[in-house]
Amino acid sequence: MIASSTLVACSSADDQVVNLDFFQFKPEAVKEFASLIDDFEAKNPDIHVVQNVVPDPDTAIRTLLVKNKVPDVLTLNVSGNFAELARACVFANLSDEAPASSVNPAVQKIVQTLGSCDQGSGPEVNALPFASNASGILYNPQIFAENGVEVPTTWDELLAAAQTFKDNGVNPFYCTMKDAWTAAPAFVNLGGTLMPDGFFDKLRGEGSDLDTVSFSKDFSDAAQKEVKLYSFCQDDFASRDYASGNKAFGAGDSAMYLQGSYAIPAIRATNPDAQIASFPYPVTNDPDSRVVVSGVDVGLSIGRDTPHRKEAQRFVDYLMSPEVVQSYSEAQSTFSPLKNAVPNADPALAGLEPYFTDGRIIGFIDHQIPASIPLVNMLQSLVLTGDSEAFLSDLDSEWSKVAARTATARKGKS
The missing domain is CATH 3.40.190.10 (Periplasmic binding protein-like II)
Structure with missing residues (x-):
């Protein structure tokens, strides 16, 4: 397991600081997330985020589930593997949180179509799209x-x-x-x-x-x-x-x-x-x-039983802010999943961007x-x-x- 070098454990003397376990599956985005975490911690000194990156995230997350150690906050590729975990109600319901209303409905539909927890009151929103690919x-x-x-x-x-x-x-x-x-x-x-x-x-x-x-x-x-x-x-x-x-x-x-x-x-x-x-x-x-x-390359989830739900939500709210989503999108050549997002100016994406912006997208059938x-x-x-x-x-x-x-x-x- 790799932890970002700037994210060492908190001092035991500072018992007012909450540690968040951040499961981050993209090794190519470690530096980008480390920079975002530094900015978040500067604005939220009562929260310390430890970025954990593993070589085989699908296996790692299932191992953590067996050990009843679901991370506080997770990035996951929103694929069939995610859907199985969502249907098993591993992740918190984010449908009533503020960032949910900012997501492009066509993108959220891709997430919901794969599957989600439903405990009798209807399908939940178990992941918020953070970055989309095409x-x-x-x-x-x-x-x-x-x-x-x-x-x-x-x-x-x-x-x-x-x-x-x-x-x-x-x-x-x-x-x-x-x-x-x-x-x-x-x-x-x-x-x-x-x-x-x-x-x-x-x-x-x-x-x-x-x-x-x-x-x-x-x-x-x-x-x-x-x-x-x-x-x-x-x-x-x-x-x-x-x-x-x-x-x-x-x-x-x-x-x-x-x-x-x-x-x-x-x-x-x-x-x-x-x-x-x-x-x-x-x-x-x-x-x-x-x-x-189009697929949701990075989805944000919160562990359903995290003891730090409020702090985890603050971190997710920060990540889902338009300026952070846009910054990540430009750095990683992805598409912003937010409504009224500024189109990615990368010329390599120019031929696909209009379809994404207009919602002329379908999910990955695999x-x-x-x-x-x-x-x-x-x-x-x-x-x-x-x-x-x-x-x-x-x-x-x-x-x-x-x-x-x-x-x-x-x-x-x-």
């Missing part, structure tokens, strides 16, 4: 200009652009299949746009018998389009990892990169002068159907798939083999197994 396509504007290619707004235009680059000896996409998860961003954009409304609600309602909806029935187009995109990768894409991809794209080794805003700081770390711009996935031939897949299903490994196999039918059939099978186990567990508790 999954689009990153591109090199200089390479586009040199090859006379305009930003595509339809699926056919995207394929035509990729073919032009390939014909001109330029890698259309730099792909990194040594890290299986890197196939997921394309899938969540393709599947999220093309799937029927209410797909996952209907799928969960079917249990283990997938009669009305299924991945095989409803995700065939998305799977085939994923395979098509990956047919434009560089030759060695199966042996390249994410770090190699960031370095290569930053060096101008491809026209496009199938990663979102979260990759921008990592790319700039390899080349501060990297040419980076962005556009939303054109999944269909209707330009008006374009949306941006957050709807149980962690026990090896989705990223299955996607890796999909793009390496091109066998979309096997991928979809296997995904249906894995979903049915989880649904059957879940139903059995529920019967056992009744």
Whole structure:
């Protein structure tokens, strides 16, 4: 466990100071949060915040739960793992706190759709969005200009652009299949746009018998389009990892990169002068159907049973203030989740920002798939083999197994 060097334990003589355990999951943001904590402590001398960063946050938080040591304040990626903990009522209800009213409703909806505690009085707000990301396509504007290619707004235009680059000896996409998860961003954009409304609600309602909806029935187009995109990768894409991809794209080794805003700081770390711009996935031939897949990269929660609720809330209130959210957004190339937020001026985000500001966003569909299903490994196999039918059939099978186990567990508790 890593503790920020400025956050040493309080003097025992100062027994008026409350110590807050701050579980912070992003190692790349340690310095940013340390600076924010220094500012908060200067304004709140009766509170001392200890920033704790761990290498495997998902495992670490579950270990703490087993030991009944839920941190006072937490940052978490608002994903399926968060949702499981929220539904288990691990986190406090923040719906009546002042910052909740400042959040963009479209962003809070993404959090609530994943799941929350409901003890009979309705769904709670168990996390406040602090920073949002956006999954689009990153591109090199200089390479586009040199090859006379305009930003595509339809699926056919995207394929035509990729073919032009390939014909001109330029890698259309730099792909990194040594890290299986890197196939997921394309899938969540393709599947999220093309799937029927209410797909996952209907799928969960079917249990283990997938009669009305299924991945095989409803995700065939998305799977085939994923395979098509990956047919434009560089030759060695199966042996390249994410770090190699960031370095290569930053060096101008491809026209496009199938990663979102979260990759921008990592790319700039390899080349501060990297040419980076962005556009939303054109999944269909209707330009008006374009949306941006967005997730809450950092959500703020408070432990439900913290003995320091008032102090924890003061810290969360500080973090959710517009100036702090904006400062973090600019430092980490994220989007502010607040209403009427000043758009992030980072030119790399300019192609995605209008969609986020206007609420034309959808959540990450992989957050709807149980962690026990090896989705990223299955996607890796999909793009390496091109066998979309096997991928979809296997995904249906894995979903049915989880649904059957879940139903059995529920019967056992009744």
